[in-house]
Amino acid sequence: MKVIYHDDFCQCYTTDPAAASGRMEAVVEAISGRVDFLKAEPAEESDISAVHTESHIALVEREGLYDIAALAAGGAIMAAEIGMNEPCFALIRPPGHHASAGSAWGFCYFNNMAIALEKLKREGKIVKAFLLDFDLHFGDGTVNILERKEYVTIYNPSSCDRNEYLRDIEKKLSSASFDIIAVSAGFDNHREDWGGLLTTEDYKTIGHMVWKICQKKRCGCFAVLEGGYNHRVLGTNVLAFLEGIEGL
Template identity: 65%
Template sequence: MKVIFHEDFYTVYTTDPAAYAGRMEAITETIGNDVDIIPAVPASEADISAVHTEEHIRNVRRKGLYEIAALAAGGAIQAAEIGMTEPCFGLIRPPGHHASADSSWGFCYFNNMAIALCALKRKGKIETAFVLDFDLHYGDGNVNILGDKNWVRLHNPPERIREDYIRETARTLSSVSADIIGISAGFDHHEDDWGGLLKTEDYYTIGAMARDRADACAGGCFAILEGGYNHDVLGQNVAALLEGLSA
């Protein structure tokens, strides 16, 4: 399976948990030789400004975070483009699902999912998209940017009981009809992370369900990293999702 990554993502660019030292290493050391690494390239300013206001972009520049945030957004575009023909994972940071058009919070700066899907749409590669956001925290940025677009459907599972969460996610995916399924993959819902809900094997299940539905729609499928902060389990959780997407 192809994974979009760049060594610059190892950089500790701020003091927030998404940028902690060792977080990306926890993943790369686990998935190791099981994946085909594709170097990330930065998103163009045109791709970013199609989603974010000029003032927001200037604010990110003033924080000294434009380059790393643009690299993450570019990696998301690459993952989505490759995902049109085979499942792909964007191993990127900073995350993006709390970034709105003119503001951001929650360790996010640019909305990687929105930038990727809007780039595909502008290029005529998709007509419709579905976003599954299984991060612990509601993806308000995804909703703020994409929620009013009639070509995108979004879902943040609300359940707080593990069995209900998986059952409801399966039910929702079974009704999806889209050219591409994008997953905002936050692993902080894990039983040993902040959320304390899901088990590692659940990420395999979700990945396999998403892949099966994409195949049923004759569409694409990709995922990009959002949250996940327990380095002891993060790599195994990502590996489980990739195995499910590859099943």
Template identity: 55%
Template structure:
């Protein structure tokens, strides 16, 4: 499995929980053996502008967060591009699924998933795309930027039990084949994180669902880090997803 990362994601860049010290290190330290690391490269302003207004881009610059947010968006784009050939994971931050076209909240600045998929679409590399967003929090930014596009399908599972949640994911994945499946991988729905629902093995199960669908439909797949705030288990959960995608 290829993993997009950068030591530039390690330093604290603001005061929110996604930016605290040690969070990315917890993911990187738990990566499965044989992982190939690839250095993230920043998205260009033109690529970011596929998803965001210039006013929003200026706002992020004024906040002093443009460089780290552009690096995360670029890392997501690399993960998506490489994901067309083999499953890829982006160990990136800031997260992005709460960033809409002209606004942001929830520890997000640029919508990493939207920049990645819109770039692939703009380059003619994909015709259709599916997003599985299993973060605890509804990915309103993904929906704002992408859901109205005829070539896009998005799921934010809402099952209140593990079995119902996983069944909802499986039903969605099977019903929405596409050229690429992107996972907004927030691990805060874990039993020992804010959501208190899923087990570590469930991330492996969802990864396996995605790769099975991708293989069946000759499609690509990739995942990028969103939420997840318990450093004791976020790495284990990310590793479980990666192993599921590699199964």
């Protein structure tokens, strides 16, 4: 599997938990030797401005975060484009699903997922998309940007019962027709992370659900990293998910 990554993502670009030292390194260590790393390239300004307002982009620039945020968005675009033909994962940061068109919070600056999907749609590469966001926190920014666009079906699972949570995902994935499955992959709902609900094996199960639907519907898939803050388990959780979307 191809994984989009850049050493600059190891920078401590702010003091928030998403930028904490060791987060990306833990994932790289866990998946090295199992994946092919491709170097992320920054998104074009035109791709960012197709989603975000001029004032918001200017704010990110003033905060000195434009370069790292654009690099993350570019990594998401690369994963989306590769994902049209084979599963691909964007190991990127800052995360993005709390970034709306004109504002952002929750350690996010640009909405990586929205930028990637909008580029695919704008270039005529997809007609319909299904977006699964299994981060612990509701992806409000992604919903704010994409909910009114008829080509995207967005699902944020929310059950507090893990078995019901998994059943709900499987049901939703089976209920729609689409050209690509996009996954905002946040691992902070793990039993040893903030949410305390899912097991490492559950992430493999979710990934395998995506793989099965892709096989059935002959569609593409890609995922981008969102949350996940316990470095001790983050790498193994990401690896489990990658094994799932590979069909292992």
